[in-house]
Amino acid sequence: MFSIIVVPAPCGAAGEQIRLEPGETLEFGRTGGERTAGRRHLTIPHSGVSRTAGEIAATGSFWALTNRSSKQTYVVENPEGAGEHIKVAPGRIGAPVPFEFARLVLPAAGELLSFDVWAPRHDYLDPVTDPGTYVSGEPTTLAFPLDRTKRYFLVLAALCEPRLRGEPHAPLPTADQVIDRLRPVWPAAGRAAVQWNIDYLAVKLRLKQPPEAVDGGPRLNGKKESLVSLALRFDLVREDELHVLEAGPATAARPAPRAADGESAR
Incomplete structure (x- = not known):
């Protein structure tokens, strides 16, 4: 069963969501290119985004972020956390994200681009x-x-x-x-x-x-x-x-x- 859902657009239809099962990954960037042939990829068509900007890896109840940028820090926000966020430095591999729903923010040539990631399998005793x-x-x-x-x-x-x-x-x-x-x-x-x-x-x-x-x-x-x-x-x-x-x-x-x-x- 899926554990992570990537929502490219706010309030997007179910067909626009990308669902990942534990162990699956999703690359994101300006273009997939030959490097991601046969692999899942989220295209972010903006000249300020690297061709292979990063990767999301799904686990059972949380996800990890790899920042493939050599210069840009990525920010993952908790929309309900009153400013709570984590920073993922350039080159960081597999940074765990603890939020049940999160917003990944990418700096891109003077703009801030974002998409949401849900982790609905957060369980509670x-x-x-x-x-x-x-x-x-x-x-x-x-x-x-x-x-x-x-x-x-x-x-x-x-x-x-x-x-x-x-x-x-x-x-x-x-x-x-x-x-x-x-x-x-x-x-x-x-x-x-x-x-x-x-x-x-x-x-x-x-x-x-x-x-x-x-x-x-x-x-x-x-x-x-x-x-x-x-x-x-x-x-x-x-x-x-x-x-x-x-x-x-x-x-x-x-x-x-x-x-x-x-x-x-x-």
């Missing part, structure tokens, strides 16, 4: 079955691993809220209604950001793509309905968790901890 006491063997991971401190959980909670409040047949909130509901805890939320998180949740929770999504037709309403149905069926969001939508000390989507091992920004 079940606090009930894995309470922190030592037990031999592999820990149990959740069937639907969700990080409740991330913005995608805020979006999922806002989508589920009407039905969790006792209206089982309530219509799902529109994008504008979701934005209004998130304003106390996420003032900068917009249509593109909400849709981005819905698309990511569909990948994270491994929803099957409906035929209309593959063909490029309307897809958002069906995806929202599938997400809410799955979340309510398996208690991925509970009514007592809707406090995350209220401003206050318990607000979710706090910045993640800074990366270690000298790779993080100082």
Whole structure:
């Protein structure tokens, strides 16, 4: 099964995503050339990008970046990290990237080019079955691993809220209604950001793509309905968790901890 998804364009359709299984690599640069014949390659058509600028290597739950530039430092940002990022120096091989979703930024002749990389197989221990006491063997991971401190959980909670409040047949909130509901805890939320998180949740929770999504037709309403149905069926969001939508000390989507091992920004 795939572990890493490269998204060349923001909010791009599923057909534009490049999915990598553990052990697979993806080269990126201005052109593939003969050197990458038969290998997967992401073309970035800009004169300021090296022909073979770098490589992404997928593992089970994270990815590593090789910077093939001889002069340019690359930056990998955590879009939810309040400025959290790592710097990958010229010539660095296999720098591990710990973020569940990241933005790779390439300096190119006075411009900053970027594309996103998702790592949806970040798993989390079940606090009930894995309470922190030592037990031999592999820990149990959740069937639907969700990080409740991330913005995608805020979006999922806002989508589920009407039905969790006792209206089982309530219509799902529109994008504008979701934005209004998130304003106390996420003032900068917009249509593109909400849709981005819905698309990511569909990948994270491994929803099957409906035929209309593959063909490029309307897809958002069906995806929202599938997400809410799955979340309510398996208690991925509970009514007592809707406090995350209220401003206050318990607000979710706090910045993640800074990366270690000298790779993080100082």
